[in-house]
Amino acid sequence: MHCLRRGADFGAPPRNDDELIRGETKEPPNVFEKFLADITGGNDDFKNSVKDSNCVFLNPKRSSEQELIDAILDVLIYDRYDREKLRCDPLVRLLISNPEECNYDFTIVTAMGVITEGKAGTELQGALQRLEKKRGVKFIRADTGSARSFEYNAERILEAIESTKSYNVPFGLLGYSQGAANALMAESILYSGTPEQQDYIKRNLACRQLLFSAANGSSHGASTDKKASRIIVMVEEFGKCFLRRIVIGFSIILIRRIVSLACFNSLSPFLPLSQTF
Numbered sequence: 001m002h003c004l005r006r007g008a009d010f011g012a013p014p015r016n017d018d019e020l021i022r023g024e025t026k027e028p029p030n031v032f033e034k035f036l037a038d039i040t041g042g043n044d045d046f047k048n049s050v051k052d053s054n055c056v057f058l059n060p061k062r063s064s065e066q067e068l069i070d071a072i073l074d075v076l077i078y079d080r081y082d083r084e085k086l087r088c089d090p091l092v093r094l095l096i097s098n099p100e101e102c103n104y105d106f107t108i109v110t111a112m113g114v115i116t117e118g119k120a121g122t123e124l125q126g127a128l129q130r131l132e133k134k135r136g137v138k139f140i141r142a143d144t145g146s147a148r149s150f151e152y153n154a155e156r157i158l159e160a161i162e163s164t165k166s167y168n169v170p171f172g173l174l175g176y177s178q179g180a181a182n183a184l185m186a187e188s189i190l191y192s193g194t195p196e197q198q199d200y201i202k203r204n205l206a207c208r209q210l211l212f213s214a215a216n217g218s219s220h221g222a223s224t225d226k227k228a229s230r231i232i233v234m235v236e237e238f239g240k241c242f243l244r245r246i247v248i249g250f251s252i253i254l255i256r257r258i259v260s261l262a263c264f265n266s267l268s269p270f271l272p273l274s275q276t277f
Contacts, residue, residue, distance in 0.1 A: 069093060103136035105169040106206065109160045111142045111153065111179030111186075113214075118143040118156070123176060138167055142179075150185050153178075157186035161201075170206040180213035 056063045056071040063071070069092060077083045086092050108131070112123045119141045131137040142160040144153040157173075164171045175183035187208070190201040 066093065106137050107164045107167050107169055107171040108137060108139040108174050109142060109157065109164065109171055109183075110139060110174045111144055111157050111160075111176070111183045113177035113179055115146050116144055116179070118145060124174075138169075139174075140164060142182075144179065144182060150182060153182035154186040154189055157183055158189065161186065161190070164204070165200075170204050172206050173208040174211070175208070175213065175215075176211045177214045180210040180215045183208065183210075184215055 056068060060068060070087065073083050073086055073092075077086060108128065110124065110128070112118075112121055116123065121141060128139045132139065140160045140163055142153070142157040144156045161171065173183040173187065175181070187201065187205070190197045192198075
C-alpha cells in the first residue's frame with residue numbers, strides 16, 4: 001500500500017502515446033469500451049486473438065505464476081525501486097493461491113505470548129481452524145504459561161513437538177511475541193540434545209513463523225526490567241530509612257524506661273516488701 005500511495009503522489013508515468021490520440025478530437029480512446037464491445041459483439045477474430053495472445057493478462061494460463069507476479073508489479077507499482085524491492089521479497093512470491101482441493105501433510109506447533117492460557121488459549125483460533133478445515137493442517141498448542149521462564153515454556157513446547165510424532169508429518173513452529181523466543185529456545189535444546197532429538201528436528205522441522213517477534217527482546221520487556229530494578233532499589237532505600245527511624249525511636253524509649261525503672265524513687269516503694277520474705 002505504501003508503494004501504491006507513492007505512485008498516486010507521483011502521478012501517471014510519462015508516455016509517448018501520440019499514436020493513441022485521435023487526430024481530430026485529441027481525446028484518448030476508451031480502450032475498455034472497445035474491449036467490452038469486441039467480447040459482447042461476438043467478434044470471433046478478437047476471441048481467437050485473445051486465445052493466441054502472448055499478453056499475460058489476456059491469456060494468463062500461458063504464463064507461469066512468477067511471470068504473473070512480475071506483470072502485476074509492473075502494472076501496479078509506479079516507482080522502479082519499489083518494484084524491484086517487492087520483486088525480491090520472497091513473501092510476494094507466495095501470494096498465488098493454491099487450488100482449493102489441495103491439502104498439506106503438515107502440523108503447526110504454536111507458542112503464544114507472555115500472557116496466555118496455554119493449551120486452552122484462543123489466539124489465532126479462527127485462522128488455525130480454517131487451515132485445518134480447508135487444507136487439512138493440524139495444529140498443536142504448546143501449554144506455555146503466563147510470565148514463566150524461558151526454560152519452563154521451552155519444555156512445554158518440546159512436549160508439543162513430541163506429540164507431532166503421532167501424525168508422522170513435518171511440522172512448523174509458530175511463535176507470537178514472547179512465544180517466538182520460547183520456540184527458538186526449544187529448537188536450540190533439540191539441536192543440542194540427544195542424537196534422536198537432533199535427527200528428528202532435522203528431518204521434520206520444515207519452517208518457523210515468528211509473529212511480532214520478541215526473540216531479541218522488546219521495549220516493553222527492557223523498560224519493565226529497568227522499572228522493576230528501580231522499584232526494588234527505592235523500596236530498599238525507603239525501608240532502610242524507615243527502619244533507622246524506628247530503631248532510633250525504639251532505642252530512646254527503651255533507654256528511658258530502663259533509666260526510669262532504675263531510679264531510686266521508682267524502686268523505693270517496693271524495697272520494704274523484701275523484708276516479708
